[in-house]
Amino acid sequence: MFAAYAARIDRDQPLNGLELGERPEPEVRPGWTTVTVKAASLNHHDLWSLRGVGLPEEKLPMILGCDAAGVDEDGNEVVLHSVIGQSGHGVGPDEPRSILTEHYQGTFAERVTVPRWNVLPKPKELSFEEAACLPTAWLTAYRMLFTNAGVRPGDSILVQGAGGGVATAAIALGRAAGLRVYATSRDEAKRKRAIELGAVEAFEPGARLPQRVDAVIETVGAATWSHSVKSLRPGGTLVISGATSGDRPSHAELTRIFFLELKVVGSTMGSKDELEDLLSFCATTGLRPVIDEVLPLDRAREGFEKMASGELFGKIVLTTS
Numbered sequence: 001m002f003a004a005y006a007a008r009i010d011r012d013q014p015l016n017g018l019e020l021g022e023r024p025e026p027e028v029r030p031g032w033t034t035v036t037v038k039a040a041s042l043n044h045h046d047l048w049s050l051r052g053v054g055l056p057e058e059k060l061p062m063i064l065g066c067d068a069a070g071v072d073e074d075g076n077e078v079v080l081h082s083v084i085g086q087s088g089h090g091v092g093p094d095e096p097r098s099i100l101t102e103h104y105q106g107t108f109a110e111r112v113t114v115p116r117w118n119v120l121p122k123p124k125e126l127s128f129e130e131a132a133c134l135p136t137a138w139l140t141a142y143r144m145l146f147t148n149a150g151v152r153p154g155d156s157i158l159v160q161g162a163g164g165g166v167a168t169a170a171i172a173l174g175r176a177a178g179l180r181v182y183a184t185s186r187d188e189a190k191r192k193r194a195i196e197l198g199a200v201e202a203f204e205p206g207a208r209l210p211q212r213v214d215a216v217i218e219t220v221g222a223a224t225w226s227h228s229v230k231s232l233r234p235g236g237t238l239v240i241s242g243a244t245s246g247d248r249p250s251h252a253e254l255t256r257i258f259f260l261e262l263k264v265v266g267s268t269m270g271s272k273d274e275l276e277d278l279l280s281f282c283a284t285t286g287l288r289p290v291i292d293e294v295l296p297l298d299r300a301r302e303g304f305e306k307m308a309s310g311e312l313f314g315k316i317v318l319t320t321s
Contacts, residue, residue, distance in 0.1 A: 001025055003109035004300035004318070005063045006050050006101075014050035015304055020297075023063055026105065026113035031090040033073055033116045035080065038128035039294075040068040040107040042303050042316045043136045043165060044244060045099065054102045065108035065318075066100045069122055069131035077122040079131045079279065080107065080114055081272045090115025099136075099269065108300060110320050120276055123283035133289035133315040134278055136269065137165030141173055141217070142278045143270035144239040149215035153178030156213040158231050160184050161220040162194035162202060163313045166241060168290045170217045171197045176287045182209055184224070193313050197290065215239060225249035229256055237263040290314030 001023060008017035026034050046064045049055040055062055066082040084090070084104055085097040100106045100114070122131045144166075145151055151174075159170045162183040174181040175198025183194040183202040191202035201210065205224055212233040218224065221243025228238050230253070257264065270278075282288060292314040295303050303316040 001110040002297060003063045004065070004297060005061045005108070006055065007061050009050070009052035009055070009057055009060070011051045014047050015301070015308065017050045018064075018301060018304060019061070020300060023061070023109060026111055029090065029113065031115055032113045033119060034111055034113045035068065035070045035072050035078060035119065036111055037068045037070040037107055037109060037320050039070070039132035039320075040065045040318050041132045041136075042307050042318070043067065044242065044307070045136065046101070047304070047308055049101050054099070059103065062101055063105040063107075063109050063112075064101050065106035067132050067135045068107035068112060069128045072119060077124075077128070078119045079122045079275070080112070080135060081118045081120060081275050082107075082135050083269055083272075084115065084118065086272065087117055089117035108297065108318060118272070120272070120279065123279050125283040126279070126288075129291060129294055129317045129319065130282075130289050131279070132317055133165075133291065134282070135275055137315065138169040138173070138289055139270040139275050139278055140241050140267065141166045141169035143274055144217055144241055144267045145170060145173055145177070145215075147270070147274065148239045148265045148267045149217070149237050151177075151179055151215050154180070155215065156180040156182070156211060158182045158184070158209065158213045158216045158228065159194075159199070160205070160216065160218050160224040160228060161244070162199070163187065163190040163310070164219060164244070165315050166219045167217065168197065168314050171199050172287060172290060174198065176281075176285055182213065184227075190313055212236070219243075220245050222246035222249040226251050226253055229253035229262065232260070232262050234260040235262070236260075237265060239265045239267050241267040292316055294319060296320075
């Protein structure tokens with residue numbers, strides 16, 4: 001079957017390890033099921049995998065991709081929850097949780113196999129392309145906002161780095177949930193898009209906000225960390241799920257954190273129940289993921305290049321037909 005996969009690890013030039021071509025059919029395992037992939041979306045996790053983060057060389061070659069929507073063996077339209085081992089189903093209770101492509105072949109292929117527990121019904125209101133955007137970036141944003149930040153309608157949030165998958169999802173979800181959303185981006189066009197998506201105002205990174213916010217959604221890391229901390233009201237919450245600009249800020253703002261009793265919460269992915277809630281939220285409200293571009297699987301390299309450059313707003317989706 002045709003697939004996009006990591007053939008080599010290159011920490012400095014990750015796309016050097018990306019190959020497109022034929023790979024073996026998925027391995028059949030007890031308690032697992034094979035899904036015919038209709039659409040799959042790219043995440044920064046895929047670039048990190050090509051750098052060898054979470055993907056050891058002894059696991060190569062590894063089909064990339066965590067997110068997918070498709071058709072199961074019984075003809076049902078489904079969405080995949082990409083965290084394997086969260087419940088022990090399909091792998092046993094002692095195996096640590098992992099994300100597809102860390103230990104098991106991923107979704108950038110014509111077919112993928114996952115534990116049956118990881119398969120959810122796709123709402124009929126969502127296309128395959130839309131549903132394929134939700135299990136990683138949108139689920140991460142959903143958990144950051146509603147589980148770990150604990151925001152409620154009427155609260156205010158700052159989303160750093162508008163344009164990336166998680167940030168874009170946080171803006172859209174925040175607006176749909178009745179939050180007052182501020183956003184930042186270095187790019188003027190992305191700031192305009194953020195406002196179109198639901199942000200009340202968008203600023204250059206580091207700019208002073210009209211008010212201190214209840215929560216900050218942080219995925220950029222070192223470059224925006226100090227601004228994120230300074231933007232919080234006393235007792236506010238900073239939720240971080242990534243550090244695309246690096247994980248070592250020049251100033252940690254520790255004094256401000258303890259003096260204002262700020263909360264810093266790490267967040268990774270989300271649960272199957274949260275994904276089910278997210279699917280329902282999108283189906284019932286009419287909210288849809290922002291898709292930057294849809295490409296056929298055989299043009300996956302173009303999608304990777306665009307994501308690596310940062311020249312995108314929303315998700316890049318790969319389709320198999």
